[in-house]
Amino acid sequence: MKRPHAFAFALALAVVASAAPAMAEDIKAGDITIQKPWARATPKGAEVGGAYFVIRNTGAQPDRLTGGTADFATVEIHQMKTEDGVMKMVELKDGLPIPAHGSVGLAPGGYHVMLTHLTHPLNKGETIKATLTFEHAGAVEVTFPVLAVGASGPDAAKGGGMGGMKM
Ligand SMILES: [Cu+2]
Numbered sequence: 001m002k003r004p005h006a007f008a009f010a011l012a013l014a015v016v017a018s019a020a021p022a023m024a025e026d027i028k029a030g031d032i033t034i035q036k037p038w039a040r041a042t043p044k045g046a047e048v049g050g051a052y053f054v055i056r057n058t059g060a061q062p063d064r065l066t067g068g069t070a071d072f073a074t075v076e077i078h079q080m081k082t083e084d085g086v087m088k089m090v091e092l093k094d095g096l097p098i099p100a101h102g103s104v105g106l107a108p109g110g111y112h113v114m115l116t117h118l119t120h121p122l123n124k125g126e127t128i129k130a131t132l133t134f135e136h137a138g139a140v141e142v143t144f145p146v147l148a149v150g151a152s153g154p155d156a157a158k159g160g161g162m163g164g165m166k167m
Contacts, residue, residue: 037145046121050108050114069133077091078114
């Protein structure tokens with residue numbers, strides 16, 4: 001019965017390989033879950049980059065993303081918004097509120113984690129690590145896969161041009 005067993009094993013491996021998600025796994029800390037983290041590759045010489053994810057709060061208390069740390073950059077919480085028809089980027093000095101039983105998405109053109117003072121470029125295909133700080137959930141270490149310079153997210157169709165160079 002050796003051959004059928006070996007065959008079944010190989011088949012099982014193939015199934016696992018094909019089912020492996022292309023996206024990062026959810027990261028849980030208390031009532032907070034970080035989903036679909038990613039960062040955008042930076043062009044040569046750029047000193048800033050953006051990181052994005054979805055924050056889900058399953059708790060009955062609101063929480064707040066107050067900032068973070070990384071050993072290759074300064075971490076700031078930013079928002080892109082349109083004022084008088086002009087896109088502006090502001091730092092959320094009081095952090096980003098996460099409602100109870102709610103979720104907030106960070107994405108190009110909206111809320112984002114801005115990585116400033118980069119000590120090295122973010123290269124497509126690599127991963128970067130940063131620690132996000134929440135008022136209640138505390139420090140959460142997140143690994144971000146680095147997607148292409150023009151990427152608009154892990155769910156976006158390949159080559160989708162919607163993201164542009166917005167941060
Ligand atoms: Cu920004």
